[in-house]
Amino acid sequence: MEKIYTTKKNKHKLVSAKPETIKFLLDYSKSLQVMEADGIKYESNLN
Numbered sequence: 001m002e003k004i005y006t007t008k009k010n011k012h013k014l015v016s017a018k019p020e021t022i023k024f025l026l027d028y029s030k031s032l033q034v035m036e037a038d039g040i041k042y043e044s045n046l047n
Contacts, residue, residue, distance in 0.1 A: 028045075035042045 031046045033044050033046055
């Protein structure tokens with residue numbers, strides 16, 4: 001049992017995003033507006 005938990009397994013792979021993807025996500029998050037009225041959340045995308 002001890003050997004199962006003490007070994008390190010590097011199965012994680014570092015992924016990098018393209019600059020176009022980052023720009024798209026930032027622009028989308030800037031245009032997204034979330035409002036709450038009467039306990040209901042409304043999302044609107046301001047183009």
